[in-house]
Amino acid sequence: MKGLITGNAFVYGANVDTDQIYPGGYLDLTDPDKVAQHAMERVDPEFVKEVKAGDIIVAAANFGCGSSREHAAVALKASGIAAVLAESFARIFYRNAINLGLPLLVCPGIAKRVKKGDLLSVDFSEGKVTNQTTGTVAVAQPLSEYVIAILENGGIKPMIKKQHGLHCPR
Amino acid sequence: MHAVEKIIARAAGKNELRTGEIINCKVDLAGINDLYLQTLRSFYEMGGKKVHDPQKVVMFLDHYAPASTIMQADNQKQFREFCRAQGIELLMDINEGVCHQILADKGLVCPGMLVVVTDSHTTTHGAFGAFSTGVGATDLAIVLMTGQLWFRVPEVIRIHLEGRLGQGVYAKDVILKVIGALGADYGVYRAVEFTGPLLARLSVSERMVLCNMTTEMGAKTAYIQPDEVTLDFLQGKARQKYAVVATDPGYLYAQEHTFDITSLNPQVAAPHSVDNVHDIAEYLGKPVHQAFLGTCTGGRVDDLAVAARILKGRHVSSRTRFVVVPASKGVLLEAMARGYIQTLVEAGATLVTPSCAACLGTHQGILAPGETCITASSRNFPGRMGHASAEIFVASPASVAAAAMEGIIADPAKYL
CATH class of the missing domain: 3.30.499.10 (Aconitase, domain 3)
Incomplete structure (x- = not known):
């Protein structure tokens, strides 16, 4: 997968669950812009005020554990988050984010190497994460071919449309 | 091969598969919960018109039963209309209860089935020897469109349970002990099988607790080999014929853990x-x-x-x-x-x-x-x-x- 992104980091700990990313009380919402207004509400109430398009979330192990709610991935994507880098991801969150075209990279030890506000660049072709603020480099685990295919199609919805010969506005 | 792998292989139309391989599987039963109107949105966003096989879809109005806000009520209204328009007969409305218990009560999950529901606790149905896992709204929409979904063939962890439950101690205490010992992310991407002499003494209800809670250690699915207890439960209840598969002798687990729960206290x-x-x-x-x-x-x-x-x-x-x-x-x-x-x-x-x-x-x-x-x-x-x-x-x-x-x-x- 090609592409280079650069953005400032938000940094969180281990086991950030989807109730913290997107509280259950708002699950009846479906409009992504409204969903985004509650992103990270239970783990970082300042997030929605501070987040800018292109920012990157960094976390320790098991990011996105708990409920299957796709709202959690929708909230981050609609907030402008360009990628999430974590030591590991819970599996349903992983699928949900990839399906939406939000890249997730498994990066061992990443949470200890990044501080909030650090400028990161992620080179997807090499899986290389450079902390521009400190000069350190981390290498992410490679994505599977299927995941790369989904991301290169801009998410699984455009991919399925293409497979079914339907027009796909990007 | 492990029984879980055999179920996945059957659903994928294959004889063999590798751990870690990504394959497309036919889904035997797909459930949608009322929290996830996004499922219907994603279905239409992908150009969906007719549900691939409405007989294999169950709609649960369970999380907001009965609705307490206008938006919840409107979401449920849209789900009911979708079921009527698509010929989905298994609409479990607000009088029926929670998805996983309904599936058990009505004998909708049988050994060997591949089941997905838009609820993380779908691991519960490992208690019936099914491969059963939670998915997101868009994944479920893909199943509505195509009848299939991609899966990564998981490693299998074995948790061997020995001993007897003491006074005031239940399956919930056992699984809490296991999760406390192994951690909330121990099972991520992996299947968890329960074995051991304790299982024969556990009811279907208690087996469902064990499998249900594997979600809290990150497991993709849980599995308990069907036995007389399982088959007795399904007798006269199962909605379809089924074949019990079993793990081949000598199968090598990714990890094995033994817990003797004889001296376990309430947790x-x-x-x-x-x-x-x-x-x-x-x-x-x-x-x-x-x-x-x-x-x-x-x-x-x-x-x-x-x-x-x-x-x-x-x-x-x-x-x-x-x-x-x-x-x-x-x-x-x-x-x-x-x-x-x-x-x-x-x-x-x-x-x-x-x-x-x-x-x-x-x-x-x-x-x-x-x-x-x-x-x-x-x-x-x-x-x-x-x-x-x-x-x-x-x-x-x-x-x-x-x-x-x-x-x-x-x-x-x-x-x-």
């Missing part, structure tokens, strides 16, 4: 993580404002039975409230017939419609700032059942009932 997961597990003795006497009995984890007939046994002729403490939510219509009817509901309501319990209720902080029994709750449900994340400053202790139904009566965290053994 609690203390705030705010399900792997923060302790003997209940460490928290005896802690005041609780609400005791919550219900959900796909702890709202079955066995659970209401033990609560009724503890509270028979006694009363809920004036210092607490006891919210009781039977997991399904079937559970409610049986509990009424056996007198458990009468006993619990007479003892001061608040009876709630079969549903997910306060488990996920959306409905019926939400916690105020600073309150403490002991719950038979599955999660104690910050804010899970209401305000983020509320403290949630996850425990067995017996421990919840004992706390309801005393108004403090208490050991249930003395009442049993």
Whole structure:
């Protein structure tokens, strides 16, 4: 997968669950812009005020554990988050984010190497994460071919449309 | 091959597969919950017109049963209209209860099936020897469109359970002990199989608790090899013919762990993580404002039975409230017939419609700032059942009932 992104980091700990990313009380919402207004509400109430398009979330192990709610991935994507880098991801969150075209990279030890506000660049072709603020480099685990295919199609919805010969506005 | 791999291979039309391989599988049963209107949106966004096989789809109006806001009501209205338009006959409306208990009550999940539901606790159906896992709304929309979904063939972890349950100790205590020992992310991407002599002594209800809670260690699916207990349960109930598959002798597990639970005491997961597990003795006497009995984890007939046994002729403490939510219509009817509901309501319990209720902080029994709750449900994340400053202790139904009566965290053994 090609592409280079650069953005400032938000940094969180281990086991950030989807109730913290997107509280259950708002699950009846479906409009992504409204969903985004509650992103990270239970783990970082300042997030929605501070987040800018292109920012990157960094976390320790098991990011996105708990409920299957796709709202959690929708909230981050609609907030402008360009990628999430974590030591590991819970599996349903992983699928949900990839399906939406939000890249997730498994990066061992990443949470200890990044501080909030650090400028990161992620080179997807090499899986290389450079902390521009400190000069350190981390290498992410490679994505599977299927995941790369989904991301290169801009998410699984455009991919399925293409497979079914339907027009796909990007 | 492991039984789980055989199920996946059959669904993919293959004879062999590799661990870690990504393959497309035909889905035998797909369930949608009322929280996820996005499922229908994604279906239409992808150009979906007709559901691939409406006979293999179940719609559950369970998390908001019955609706308490106009938006919830409107979402449920759209789901009902979708079912009518698409010929989905298995619409489980607000009178039916929680998805996983309905599937069990109605014999909709059989050994060897591949099942997905838009609910993380779909691992529950490993208790019936199915490959069963939670997915997101868009994944489920893909199943609606194509009847298939991609899966990564998981490694399998074996958890071998030896010994006997002591007084006041239940399957919930066993699985809390396991999660506490192994951690909330131990099972991520992997399947968890339970084996060992303890299983033969566990009812289907208790096996469902073990499998249900593997979600709290990150597992993709859970599995218990079907035996006489399973087949007796499905007798006359199973909606379709099924073939039980078994793991080949000599199969090599990714990891194996043995737990002897003979000396296990009642357990609690203390705030705010399900792997923060302790003997209940460490928290005896802690005041609780609400005791919550219900959900796909702890709202079955066995659970209401033990609560009724503890509270028979006694009363809920004036210092607490006891919210009781039977997991399904079937559970409610049986509990009424056996007198458990009468006993619990007479003892001061608040009876709630079969549903997910306060488990996920959306409905019926939400916690105020600073309150403490002991719950038979599955999660104690910050804010899970209401305000983020509320403290949630996850425990067995017996421990919840004992706390309801005393108004403090208490050991249930003395009442049993």
